[in-house]
Amino acid sequence: MKRVLVTGMSGVGKSALLEELASRGYATVDTDYGDFHEVVDGERLWRHERIEAVLAAASVGESGVLFVQGTVRNQSSYYSRFDHIVLLSAPAEVLVERLSTRTTNTYGKDPAELAETLEYVQTVEPLLRRSATLEVVTTVPVAEVADIVLEHVG
Template sequence: MRVLVTGMSGVGKSALLAELAARGFATVETDYGPYTEVVDGERLWREDVMAELLASSPSLFVSGTVRNQVRLRGFFSHVVLLSAPAPVLVRRLASRTSNSYGKDPGELAETLGYLETVEPLLRASATLEVVTTIPVAEVADLVLAHVL
């Protein structure tokens, strides 16, 4: 079982993966490490690296939101969309300490714009959506109930 956890910046992908890792599940955050590259100013998955990782990992939770993730959809048995209302995202992005993305007004505007343009596309391919206004332990419980 390979699960893609996707959604806008600030929805809690990293927090969910940390919770799942604490429960003993294998996780990979594709925002870090060798999994992405910048092509024409856009961060994309390195498809060769991701395909190798996914082919060699029969049980894995992967977080990421990049335009070319659809090209690797066949590797995932589930796609979990995490979402949150815009005011929650604004508050989380302003206060998070693990990542500076979203603190810049332009990045915040970009993220809020993606709520209108990208999130509906993610929702269309998701097998589960969880609104992350509940504690992360409850989010993990809902995700695990769906995928196990």
């Protein structure tokens, strides 16, 4: 079984990519939803027991690949458990447009959240880039992003 982490800033299309991969028959887990987080000192972090349970799961369907989506500070402690780390990115103006117009998630509509995301593009995204095995700029259709990721994962 291959495990793939899909990470990146809010608005880059992580959830959209997981939906596309799921529609193609791949096993996916979107850690933005469910009880995958705990708040420690005001910061959302992955709950160790939940992430361990996902990564230990043997059932990934016929594809043999599990895609896990999320971006949290403690994700690096799980990098050794992933075969690939895929960073999705987009230009700041694209993120602003997506966050202000999306209807599936309210995060980023508040000016403070938008400013936070744009700050993270400068401060956090370079750290994610260092560990990524692939970076995909998501200014192309999500089906094309999925094709690029699947080619990389093999």
